[in-house]
Amino acid sequence: MKKNIWLAAAVTAVTLLTAGCAAQTPAASSDGGTLTYLDAEIATSAQVQESGTWQTRALQQNITDRLLYRNADSGELEPWIAESWTASPDGLTYTFVLRKGVTYSDGTPVNASSVKKNLEWQSRGDDAKGTTPNAQFPSGLTAVADDDERTVVVTLPEPYAPFLNVLTGWGAGLVADATIDASKEGQSKFVNLIGSGPFVVDSEVYGKEIVLTRRDGYAWAPPSSANQGEAHLEQVTVIPVLEDSVRLGTLKSGEGDLIRYVQPSEEQALADAGYQVVAATGVGLSNQWFLRPDAPFLGDINVRKALQHVIDRDAIVKNQYTESWTPATSVLAPGTFGYLDESEKFAYDLDETNALLDAAGFTERDSDGYRTKDGERLVVKTYIDVYDNTAKSLFQAIQNQFVEAGIELSLNELDYSTYWATAFADPEVAALRVGWPHPDPSKGLSEYYSADGSDLLGLAGSDATLQALLDAQNAATDDAQRTALLGQIQDYLIDQAYVIPILNDSQVFVAADRVDGFQLSDGALPEFYNVSVTD
């Protein structure tokens, strides 16, 4: 038939056309090669103070340097752009002596004036440009640069103990004047993010790809870094691929070298096939649910404690996750400054849950098998977290475990944009997921649980013990004293059953065998500096 011939001709034509322009594999370089990294999300705005998304921080991590470095293995602070630092005993004055010879990629020096400008900008924001302050930074910070451009003296209006840890964080990257002086919209572009880091943004097509190239002459890595010179890689191409299956297919076909996030069900097969699975939990707060005492039924501590014991985290990790994920052991993630293992206090114990609920008066059961008290069913309302890829199945697993004890977990769903505004304003809501990476835990704890912060528990300062502990931690500039206070805060949040720790969230990366030296920062962000790709 004529049409069939036409079709066959068309198919042949298409075939020839595609074959003629087949995918080119990147040319091997003499040094560390090039890396094609596929992220699961799009890095939106490069604006430093607003960089709230993980994928943006992942880029900033490699483009900018910070004053101090926090060693992911030891947890210790190390010099970086500041070769030494001192803090006054009252916690109000910090002095940083800067390393010599460091420059931004536009050639301007990373000197005391530049550091002063960065710190004050982070603390203040820029109202005229619509730029908000960096929430991790202390308010009212002032800095003075010396005449030699070597020393910066920072003065705080009140003690802020997390300060040094914050300076190591992903949001504290130092940038050139050109970036700070640009409009907010200009700062949003990655090509305008001028740092002194081991990589420089060469080009970007919004949402499509960002090309990083090696910074020539880079020679100021943190002392513990194996590499002290330029990055090995000549180029890193960062391509967001939102579909899990496409990202995985591209890695397997050899076109991608490194991907972020695979579904837990894929991990084992990839490891068996010779791929490297690199995963880490970032420092900060663990993935946790806060329990609001003013929500229905939760005013009784026995009910809140019952909810802590009803979750079998090991079973969830075993059934739905992999070795890359771990059950939460505290309000803080392991490796975080001040972390204390509290897991004994909220271990899975169905008998304990049942005893606590009986004691709370939920002794009757309705026709569906749920516990009731005075004819009212024990219902805990929550919304499924919109930020975690695995949240839905995780919440459903918890829902099933609640049923074992006769508790109904009412699961509700919202879309991405309405989640904050709706879920957190719902007076019926009893529990919501919080807990994300923070360079220092104090700020996060205050933000979530202090009356001066977001007051997620809705206590409005009525729990004086909690409020006093949260207030005290910022003033405790002595490390031992801070550690003790953070321990007491973790104890108290768990003992009062204000929080149910769920999991230690992980960032999971899969790299092809040819990728060497890939490692994650203490915040579980990718570090490309020591990576090389061999063909």
Added chain:
Amino acid sequence: MAARQYVARRIAQAILVVALVYIIVFFTLFVLPGDPIENKLTSPLNPLPPASAEALLAYYQLDKSPIEQFAITVGRLFSGDLGYSLVSGRPVSELIAQGVSDTIVLAAMAFVFTLALSLAIALTTVFAPWAALRNAAASLPIISISTPSFLIGFLLLTIFSFQLGWVSSIRDQGLVSYILPAATLAIAVNGVLSEVLIQGLRRARAEPFVTVLRAKGTGEGTIAIRHILRNGAIPSITVLALVVGELLAGAVVVETVFSRRGLGFVTYESVRDQDTPVILIVVILVSTVYVVINLITDLLYPTLDPRILRHGAKPGGAPAARPTRRQKVTA
């Protein structure tokens, strides 16, 4: 002139539709919670000092009343200032330009593929000499309608990118990169068009003029292509407008699967994040395209069938009605 009046009326209607859609969407977005600035202000992660929150609201002029904001936005729109994305900080004009330039190529290629595929399916269904082939072809439109586009896209990617390595799954290689997504769209979208075309061809083939032509000794090929196809294809023109709409809608899914950053992606992202300035422009753009295509379709009818104007009949009615009238003329 009736024709001129008709055209003027249709254009005025089109402009009104776009304006109404814009106004409705603008105020609906006001009522809905959760734009990026509101989320920033309410997020428990970054409580802002009150002064900074005020400065932020003032910067985006969100401290003004909805009516004032509407006036400001429309004023800027007419001066060519489309504003900035609240999420990425990029100029909306840049995002839209990037999206449109990508999607226009994709949609054009997909449109051609759709036409070719529908024609091939319809001609095979109606004229293939073997019943088995005819039946097989006849079932394709249903399969097309019921298969989700992401599945087709992933299948094509698996075969041509992951297995054969003919085309990159992630990098832009010029026109070649459009082939797989365009084919995906064509496969997913052709169903309705194929079905209408099949009906049209079947009806035209049963009409008396075919017998007359055959009696005159005209060849079967000429009858099929020059006469039956020409008569039987007219109802499909209405469907073409729908196809364009479906291509734009389908682009949202297909562009995600193929990591393309066209208008579909811009739409998806802006709606997901409730990025108001971007949504508003996307709405204007998409509704304009839709209205223009419908306008063109409506204006095209009179040239194909002048009686629509003469009789004052309203185009766009049931497609089946027109070939019947046509039949009287031809026969």
